[in-house]
Amino acid sequence: MSTEILEERRQSIQTKEDKGAENAKGNSGGCGGNGMRCDTASVAGAVSQRACVYCGARVVLNPITDAFHIVHGPIGCASYTWDIRGSLTSGSELFRNSFSTDLQEKDIVFGGAEKLTAAIDEAVANYAPKLIFVYATCIVGVIGDDVEAVCSQAEKKHGIRVIAVKAPGFSGTKSTGYRMACNALMQLMLPHADQPKVQGVNILGDYNLAGEMWIIKNYLRDMGIPVVSAITGDAAYESLIKAPAAQLNIVQCAGSMMYLARRMEDELGVPWMRASFFGVEDTSTALRQVAERLGDAQALQYAETIIGRRSVEATDFLDRYKPHFVGKKAAIFVGGGFKAISLIRQFNEMGIETVLVGTQTGKPEDYEIIAGLVNPGTVILDDANPAELEAFMKEKGADILVGGVKERPLAYKLGIAFCDHNHERKHALGGFEGVENFTREVNLSLNSPVWSHTRGADSYAATAATQAALVRQALSATHV
Numbered sequence: 001m002s003t004e005i006l007e008e009r010r011q012s013i014q015t016k017e018d019k020g021a022e023n024a025k026g027n028s029g030g031c032g033g034n035g036m037r038c039d040t041a042s043v044a045g046a047v048s049q050r051a052c053v054y055c056g057a058r059v060v061l062n063p064i065t066d067a068f069h070i071v072h073g074p075i076g077c078a079s080y081t082w083d084i085r086g087s088l089t090s091g092s093e094l095f096r097n098s099f100s101t102d103l104q105e106k107d108i109v110f111g112g113a114e115k116l117t118a119a120i121d122e123a124v125a126n127y128a129p130k131l132i133f134v135y136a137t138c139i140v141g142v143i144g145d146d147v148e149a150v151c152s153q154a155e156k157k158h159g160i161r162v163i164a165v166k167a168p169g170f171s172g173t174k175s176t177g178y179r180m181a182c183n184a185l186m187q188l189m190l191p192h193a194d195q196p197k198v199q200g201v202n203i204l205g206d207y208n209l210a211g212e213m214w215i216i217k218n219y220l221r222d223m224g225i226p227v228v229s230a231i232t233g234d235a236a237y238e239s240l241i242k243a244p245a246a247q248l249n250i251v252q253c254a255g256s257m258m259y260l261a262r263r264m265e266d267e268l269g270v271p272w273m274r275a276s277f278f279g280v281e282d283t284s285t286a287l288r289q290v291a292e293r294l295g296d297a298q299a300l301q302y303a304e305t306i307i308g309r310r311s312v313e314a315t316d317f318l319d320r321y322k323p324h325f326v327g328k329k330a331a332i333f334v335g336g337g338f339k340a341i342s343l344i345r346q347f348n349e350m351g352i353e354t355v356l357v358g359t360q361t362g363k364p365e366d367y368e369i370i371a372g373l374v375n376p377g378t379v380i381l382d383d384a385n386p387a388e389l390e391a392f393m394k395e396k397g398a399d400i401l402v403g404g405v406k407e408r409p410l411a412y413k414l415g416i417a418f419c420d421h422n423h424e425r426k427h428a429l430g431g432f433e434g435v436e437n438f439t440r441e442v443n444l445s446l447n448s449p450v451w452s453h454t455r456g457a458d459s460y461a462a463t464a465a466t467q468a469a470l471v472r473q474a475l476s477a478t479h480v
């Protein structure tokens, strides 16, 4: 059996060339111009690792703990639940439930608007939420239920916010879903635009997985900087509507939240900055830059105290583990470009070489940075499919894959280690605490004795090696 790269996919896969980030055709090694194709619809026929538009919207909005999330569509769409998006709460547990209108054949023929109205009425009667999101899925986009009209009527009837999230899975990429969610958040905030400014920041694009939002909040508290609104990890209706009053937006997951940050700057006058709280270097830089952007000398002094203590502890911890990582190689496939960049830096700190890196929704500027960070020979790919990931991991000799739930089986089939850096993670990987957790987890998986039993001549990995050679051969015909 051979694995071939689809012609249309070739431009989304690059190998960093020897001369810095420059390749033979003068490409920068990133997207744009003659560079890598990214930030576009998936190629038909390639089994993308990306999730759908609705899923992208749900990722952003589901962590709002006291919101009621109604999935208007067949029951299957509602399988994206809290169980696979495990953000933590310090308040309401309502968001841990999944509600669906469970559209059936009759509803598809005659329309599902009445059923949706009944579902909203029932939710209000039984749970009294202040905020309901209604997600329009694929079939709703096809039959044309006027979800916005239903939501608008429900708002008037019940006197609460009922916001339509028009996210049919087929209507774009996962990034489209992020934008739909950001539009829904703006719809929530705009009526509260005219409120006096207060001291403090919003944190955008952290979803409080394993309590990571709390870690960032603790650092900011120790620097004397209040958090006005967390968007959306451990968020609640009352805190979200205060977001327009903040001095600054700190954007952690740029892929999902840059659109909201730009809209909030234009329409609500809240400036933004990007920050990553993954790894010693990024966390230290983020804390300093937040204080600097606020022009707060006292906060900067506190930041230096935190960094001075915590970065030394984390670096000492890393140094103890480094001997276990000598000669090891990592593959990264994650949702957004900013996380991939942080992970490359984190692996560099650990002494592990990144040999493959890709994302679902990376932007041209992300790939430019990635190309500048990795060594020559590293495979960089956008919106990969499983066959490509398997083939290149094998070819590059990756010892560990960092990804999410859909990537886990690929690693295990190849008989290599895996680390979940997505929504299913159980240990906080952010901040200085996260450096220790990540290092420990990578070491446990990477150096598990089980891998010595899974890489025999008859193993799946051996077959994949043959496939990898064929893929490389196919690519070399046109590859720059």
Ligand code: SF4
Pocket: 052, 053, 054, 055, 073, 076, 077, 137, 138, 139, 167, 168, 169, 170
């Ligand atoms: S692709 Fe469509 S049918 Fe599938 S989960 Fe997404 S919205 Fe639902």
